[in-house]
Amino acid sequence: MVAQLIKMLPDLHNIPLFDATGVNERIDRFCKRSIKKNSKASGLKLALSMVDLTTLEGKDTEAKVRQLCYKAMHPHDLLKDLPSVAAVCVYPSYVGIAKKALEGSAIQVASVATAFPSGQSKLSVKLDDTRFAVDQGADEIDMVISRGAFLSGNYQYVFDEIAAVKEVCGKAHLKVILETGELDTLDNVRKASEIALYAGADFIKTSTGKIQPAATMQVTYVMLQAIKDYYLATGKMVGMKPAGGISTSKIALQYLVMLNEVLGERWMNKHYFRFGASSLLNDLLMQLVKLDTGAYQSPDYFSKD
Amino acid sequence: MSATENNPFNASWTYDKAPESTDHIQLKEQYELFIDGAFVKPLKGKYFETINPSNNQTIASVAEASSEDVDKAVHAARAAFDSWSTLSGRERGKYIYRIARLIQERAREFAVIESMDGGKPIRESRDIDVPLAANHFFYYAGWADKLAYAFPNKTPKPLGVAGQIIPWNFPLLMAAWKLAPALATGNTVVLKPAETTPLTALKLAEIIQESGLPKGVVNILTGAGATGAAIVQHPEVDKIAFTGSTAVGKYIQKTIAGTPKKLTLELGGKGANIIFEDAAIDQAVEGIVNAIFFNQGHVCCAGSRLFVQESVASTVIQKLKERMEHLIVGDPLDKNTDIGAINSTKQLETIKDYVEKGLKEGGEIYQPVCDLPKKGNWCRPTLFLNVSQSHTIVQEEIFGPVLTVQTFRTIDEVIDKANNTPYGLSAGVWTQHGAKIFHLTQQLNAGVVWANTFNKFDPTAPFGGYKESGFGREGGLQGLRPYLKFN
Numbered sequence: 015m016v017a018q019l020i021k022m023l024p025d026l027h028n029i030p031l032f033d034a035t036g037v038n039e040r041i042d043r044f045c046k047r048s049i050k051k052n053s054k055a056s057g058l059k060l061a062l063s064m065v066d067l068t069t070l071e072g073k074d075t076e077a078k079v080r081q082l083c084y085k086a087m088h089p090h091d092l093l094k095d096l097p098s099v100a101a102v103c104v105y106p107s108y109v110g111i112a113k114k115a116l117e118g119s120a121i122q123v124a125s126v127a128t129a130f131p132s133g134q135s136k137l138s139v140k141l142d143d144t145r146f147a148v149d150q151g152a153d154e155i156d157m158v159i160s161r162g163a164f165l166s167g168n169y170q171y172v173f174d175e176i177a178a179v180k181e182v183c184g185k186a187h188l189k190v191i192l193e194t195g196e197l198d199t200l201d202n203v204r205k206a207s208e209i210a211l212y213a214g215a216d217f218i219k220t221s222t223g224k225i226q227p228a229a230t231m232q233v234t235y236v237m238l239q240a241i242k243d244y245y246l247a248t249g250k251m252v253g254m255k256p257a258g259g260i261s262t263s264k265i266a267l268q269y270l271v272m273l274n275e276v277l278g279e280r281w282m283n284k285h286y287f288r289f290g291a292s293s294l295l296n297d298l299l300m301q302l303v304k305l306d307t308g309a310y311q312s313p314d315y316f317s318k319d
Numbered sequence: 320m321s322a323t324e325n326n327p328f329n330a331s332w333t334y335d336k337a338p339e340s341t342d343h344i345q346l347k348e349q350y351e352l353f354i355d356g357a358f359v360k361p362l363k364g365k366y367f368e369t370i371n372p373s374n375n376q377t378i379a380s381v382a383e384a385s386s387e388d389v390d391k392a393v394h395a396a397r398a399a400f401d402s403w404s405t406l407s408g409r410e411r412g413k414y415i416y417r418i419a420r421l422i423q424e425r426a427r428e429f430a431v432i433e434s435m436d437g438g439k440p441i442r443e444s445r446d447i448d449v450p451l452a453a454n455h456f457f458y459y460a461g462w463a464d465k466l467a468y469a470f471p472n473k474t475p476k477p478l479g480v481a482g483q484i485i486p487w488n489f490p491l492l493m494a495a496w497k498l499a500p501a502l503a504t505g506n507t508v509v510l511k512p513a514e515t516t517p518l519t520a521l522k523l524a525e526i527i528q529e530s531g532l533p534k535g536v537v538n539i540l541t542g543a544g545a546t547g548a549a550i551v552q553h554p555e556v557d558k559i560a561f562t563g564s565t566a567v568g569k570y571i572q573k574t575i576a577g578t579p580k581k582l583t584l585e586l587g588g589k590g591a592n593i594i595f596e597d598a599a600i601d602q603a604v605e606g607i608v609n610a611i612f613f614n615q616g617h618v619c620c621a622g623s624r625l626f627v628q629e630s631v632a633s634t635v636i637q638k639l640k641e642r643m644e645h646l647i648v649g650d651p652l653d654k655n656t657d658i659g660a661i662n663s664t665k666q667l668e669t670i671k672d673y674v675e676k677g678l679k680e681g682g683e684i685y686q687p688v689c690d691l692p693k694k695g696n697w698c699r700p701t702l703f704l705n706v707s708q709s710h711t712i713v714q715e716e717i718f719g720p721v722l723t724v725q726t727f728r729t730i731d732e733v734i735d736k737a738n739n740t741p742y743g744l745s746a747g748v749w750t751q752h753g754a755k756i757f758h759l760t761q762q763l764n765a766g767v768v769w770a771n772t773f774n775k776f777d778p779t780a781p782f783g784g785y786k787e788s789g790f791g792r793e794g795g796l797q798g799l800r801p802y803l804k805f806n
Binding site for chain 1 (some may be wrong): 326327328329330331332333334335336399442446597598599600601602604605606609645654655751770771
């Protein structure tokens with residue numbers, strides 16, 4: 015029952031409200047699930063397959079990006095039957111390098127764009143930025159919303175901007191970063207999610223990783239609920255990407271429990287859920303090796319790229 | 320299982336068993352009565368068995384106190400009263416504080432035994448029952464030397480021997496609610512735990528013995544209704560504190576009429592949980608779950624009557640049904656269990672009878688699909704839709720995981736319906752508008768009204784009911800008063 019996708023800013027006066035205390039209570043229940051044995055092994059592997067291995071630094075170099083791509087394809091060759099990560103996420107100037115390095119693999123190249131991370135530029139510059147990344151071969155675009163415009167109540171501007179970027183993306187998937195660390199309240203997170211979903215996002219994403227707090231379970235929960243309600247209203251499945259601050263397997267499993275109990279199995283794959291992270295990968299590998307051998311190994315046995 | 324047409328959000332990642340280990344707990348095969356600081360055999364030599372409701376296996380045999388044993392215990396309490404009540408508040412506080420610390424030290428053991436004996440999920444006994452029980456002792460330890468400040472210009476004095484009878488839904492926690500204020504105010508106690516859940520009270524007796532509390536100050540007698548009746552009828556008992564069913568509460572009130580005995584009753588309830596259209600709906604749904612499925616619904620203050628504003632009713636019900644799909648019913652000792660075992664076969668029968676009655680009276684039932692263990696007492700979380708105030712299941716306390724759902728249109732209507740019950744223990748209000756919350760808290764006849772949450776307990780907050788839910792308050796400064804006289 016996919017509805018006609020006429021893009022219109024939704025009525026933001028009538029969207030569900032969120033109560034922080036109640037949200038924390040629900041999160042508490044997710045975190046108390048005890049994930050052991052087979053469910054742990056399958057959860058860790060699933061999390062691994064969902065990682066967007068990321069480097070977004072001014073000091074990035076071509077060689078660094080190439081190393082990261084190799085790591086993405088060969089996370090830990092000593093362990094058999096490991097999935098590769100979902101994507102490598104870089105700045106637009108490295109998209110070409112990453113694309114070439116990942117040739118022949120199923121790993122996607124994601125590029126941040128639209129004057130990342132602040133988004134403080136004019137629309138034409140943002141569209142050029144996006145176009146450049148797409149031309150370089152990016153499979154996925156991670157854009158940022160204009161938080162200033164959002165906080166001043168100019169929702170139409172935010173909506174139009176996302177819709178314009180989506181158009182430039184063409185076949186590339188669009189992830190819309192809300193930068194929840196700057197949105198102040200859970201109700202604002204819901205409102206921004208609503209705008210992004212109806213403007214055509216393929217994924218909604220919590221953070222750039224440049225602002226604290228980055229991803230939290232609270233904002234991710236609110237965004238998952240928005241995705242759920244959007245699905246119920248339109249029949250369209252949209253993905254979710256918490257990014258920043260998810261550095262351990264334990265936290266990753268808690269996010270998966272939440273995903274499992276809010277959106278369920280159709281979202282439990284890399285097409286609809288990603289972890290924007292870098293250090294998480296080695297922790298997942300350490301836990302998987304521990305499950306395999308029964309003993310923790312020194313971090314020195316896991317490559318740092 | 321795959322995502323079905325009915326539920327596009329079906330969860331297929333199932334969690335492997337994660338049982339809490341039981342190798343650290345110490346249980347005896349047979350438990351005696353705790354009288355005058357020692358564990359003694361019952362005079363008539365009778366014992367009964369306490370059963371694990373999740374597999375119907377016997378855990379231990381427990382002494383059954385006869386009226387002669389009650390007499391012995393009351394005399395021990397009477398003998399201990401003079402020195403205990405004249406001990407300085409500061410010294411009494413030290414003993415109570417020590418009991419609290421000892422509970423904390425053995426928290427894991429208490430949690431496991433509580434779940435084995437009563438069927439509640441380990442998540443709740445570990446995170447709620449046991450820590451709250453310790454907190455009650457800590458809190459009242461603090462009051463012991465400050466009674467003069469709690470009641471200025473009033474010279475508070477203890478009553479004497481308190482007979483305390485507690486229920487099976489929160490065995491250790493209810494013992495703490497009863498013992499802590501009685502001891503802080505200088506009374507001595509004869510306490511009877513429920514016959515289906517005596518073990519944590521007996522473990523508490525071991526702690527009390529270890530704490531060095533003067534002998535006779537606390538006596539713990541196990542047994543069924545007859546033991547309770549003997550305590551209520553004993554002429555040398557000065558005060559009765561009872562938590563349990565309204566029927567037994569009425570019996571107690573009749574029995575002690577015309578005697579100088581003081582009484583507090585904390586009885587049944589049929590709490591109204593009211594969801595307004597301007598509530599945070601997803602959190603309200605979580606609140607409904609906490610209100611009725613907490614402790615298998617064996618909660619006197621459970622939010623067992625749901626009222627949803629008509630404009631959001633279909634959304635709330637759909638979300639609630641979907642949330643219920645994720646509730647895991649099963650082994651109380653598994654850390655992932657949300658709903659444990661029904662406390663006794665008898666209670667399971669009661670719940671089943673009500674469910675049948677609900678169906679017979681035309682209610683529309685909803686229960687999620689979930690596997691139940693073969694052995695033991697289990698009940699799926701249950702909703703009844705299309706019911707009205709006239710339905711039996713809306714009027715009577717079921718004391719199980721059964722929720723009745725009604726809709727309303729206006730504020731006055733829902734206040735009317737919420738108060739239209741013989742009970743008056745608890746209520747919940749869900750709205751993001753503060754003014755509406757205050758309006759309802761003034762209008763609802765309930766001892767506690769939770770706003771945007773449900774089933775939250777704290778030793779500093781008084782708890783108790785109106786109407787047939789009882790009288791007297793437990794917890795907080797108000798919880799001291801029923802154990803004191805002022806003259």
